[in-house]
Amino acid sequence: RFDGTARRLEITAAEIDFGTGEQPGPTVSVTGTAESRGADLEIAAKAQVSSLRVDELADFWPQDAAVEARTWVTENIEGGQVENAHFSLAAKATEGHLDSLEIVSLDGGFDMRDVTVHYLRPMPPITGIRASATLQGPNLRFHIEEGREGELTIRDTSVDIRDITGDSRLEAKGTISGPLRAALEVLDHEKLNLLAHVGVDPASASGECETVLAVGIPLVGHVTLDRLAINAVAHVSDGAIGRFLLNRDATGMDMDLSADTKSLSLKGSMRLAGVPAVIDWHEDFTGRRNPRTRVKLDFPEMDTAGRRVLGLDLAPYVEGPVSVAAIATIGQDRNGTLNLAANLADAQLSLPFLRWQKPADQGGSLRLSLALRGEAVTGLNSFDLSAGTLLARGSGELQAGKLDIHSLRFDELAFNGTTLRGATVERAGDGLVIDLGKGVLDAAPFLWNQEPEMPKKSEAAQAEAAQAGTGKAAGGNGAEAGPPLKIKGTLLDSIYFAEGRYLRRADLSLESSKNGWERVHLYGEVPEKLWRRRQDGTTVGQDGKTPELKTFELTFGPSEQGDYRMEARMNDMGAGLRALGIIDTIEGGALVVTATSPGPAPDHPLKGRIEAQDYALRDAPVMAKLLSLASFTGISNVLSGEGLNFKRLIGDFQLKDGVVSTDLLRAYGNALGLTAKGSLNFGDDKIDIEGTIVPAY
Secondary structure, eight states, X not given: OEETTTTEEEEEEEEEEOOOSSSOOOEEEEEEEEEEETTEEEEEEEEEEESEEGGGHHHHSOTTSSHHHHHHHHHHEESSEEEEEEEEEEEEEGGGOGGGEEEEEEEEEEEEEEEEEOSSTTSOOEEEEEXXXXXXXXXXXXEEEEEEETTEEEEEEEEEEEOTTSSOEEEEEEEEEEEHHHHHHHHHSTTTOXXXXXXXXXXXXXXXXXXXXXXXXXXXXXXXXXXXXXXXXXXEEEEEEEEEETXXXXXXXXXXXXXXXXXXXXXXXXEETTEEEEEEEEEEOSSSSSOSEEEEEEEEEEOHHHHHHTTOOOTTTEESOEEEEEEEEEOTTSEEEEEEEEEOTTSEEEEGGGTEEEOTTSOEEEEEEEEEETTEEEEEEEEEEEETTEEEEEEXXXXXXXXXXXXXXXXXXXXXXXXXXXXXXXXXXXXXEEEOOEEEEEOHHHHTTOOOOOOOOOHHHHHHHHHHTOOOOTTOOOOOOOOOEEEEEEXXXXXXXXXXXXXXXXXXXXXXXXXXXXXEEEEEEOOGGGSEEOTTSOEEOOOSSOOSOOEEEEEEEEOTTSSEXXXXXXXXXXXHHHHTTSOSSEEEEEEEEEEEESSSBTTSOXXXXXXXXXXXXXXXXXXXXXXXXXXXXXXXXXXXXXXXXXXXXXEEEEEETTEEEEEEEEEEOSSEEEEEEEEEETTTTEEEEEEEEXXXX
């Protein structure tokens, strides 16, 4: 209907059927007005579209209207049906020229079903979409009620195409749920590549995942990753991923994940190779922020079996539960650190080669800082072990290309009565080179094979050790012959042989092979307070000027004749034996012991000769005092407190399997002379000696 006076055209009803008799098509119903306003033409129209297939949108969307939005929609939305489509249009043509027609407003809406959307090619599309759409001005909003991307279900999702007449941009946010494997495959797609630095294989994953995903995609120009805005917040339930960390499988995963194009974070609990763990993992994708990777991994309780499956089997040195916290940081240059902290309070520790142990009821902690290159450990920056009586602090180096330790440097090393500074341990072939540095060495546990008392393991601990395959009986040490050693200690403050018994300013060198000790050298000074012994049993040094040093020296090693030679010398036998903790009741004298052996100690017998002269036996045991009464001189010496004086001691001996035996040992002095034969068993502390005493009248 046209009103010429008002210059107004009104369409009350118009219907266009685009189908044919052979093929039905969409039908468009239109109402509207066109009215002159001065020199301009104003148009208002409403339209309803029915029976429109999505693939026909390009035919009804003008090519020059919202070009970028039209291009994206017509190229990426396909299949399915448009229903209940309705639109309202207001437009204006300046001076009545239709080629200057300008859309003033555009509103409307429609429903879709069974639609496929390629939201980010070449990623898999979303299929089976059921959605409704609202058009308001330059913005088009979709509400997706349901859809699928492979095995993933998409629901309650909004999709906004903003500014469809200009630089259009698609923004979407919705909930995606389904198998964890399928969700990881989306993140791992070559278009996103968000798992490249994580090293996770989606094919090894199982469990369920629910994700809230937000995506921003420009519809103008070529879409690259740096132009995308992606944010995913997911929760993983009962998840599992093969070789997730430390090349071990993760199961029972209950985690929260967030990821975008700049970073990824993962927090939650799991069982790594069956061991309960808590993880906090962050990855930076920008290439600019440090650290690039930060992983915090806590093991609240790791028993012997758990350490074994994680490749951290420390048996028999560590038995029982420990808790471990690890933090790894890696920079953009791929260099990083791995810091470990372990609580050892509930564990039983044993270092047989140090004759040291810690029961489970004593506190203990370990801290390690390791250098990383990528995921490979390249160095030991520092270590700090404090457990029971053991304290070890220092740094180390690793074998090239391996996780094995090449060397250790101890800023401080203390155990039992030993306190050393600057000690080092270094691999040399299949052996070790040890420099004791400076300080005090307590040799008593090594010489007398002392072992600390340890509580018997509980039945649970025994079962745990058996399950871990250690093969150790409860309370057993399981010590075996160690590697070849070269040990050196130059000018040590002191070497202790028993409580209060030691050499000062001592030099020690030891060398062993698989056959035993090949070379031994020990030299030291007897401290002045051990030179003499009072009759009341206390020790005292000499007053006044410092006299000649009293020393002890022992050497053992191969000779030019093909056997092994041993020599021990003391310029004051009494002081030397007192310093070694062997006997307190001898004063003065000089001692020389020489011997030979067909092979290294201690598995080959040692045959030799002992010679001593000008010494006295004081504060002798009761039996020795009774024997001295066989001589009138002896009676006088005992009563005066001078003890029993000897001019010379000489004899042959043999040391084999811890037993010293002699066929003839002679000693004589002014009071008496004696001969003896028999044996002394150090292992059983048994003496079997017989002899003859000849008094001097």
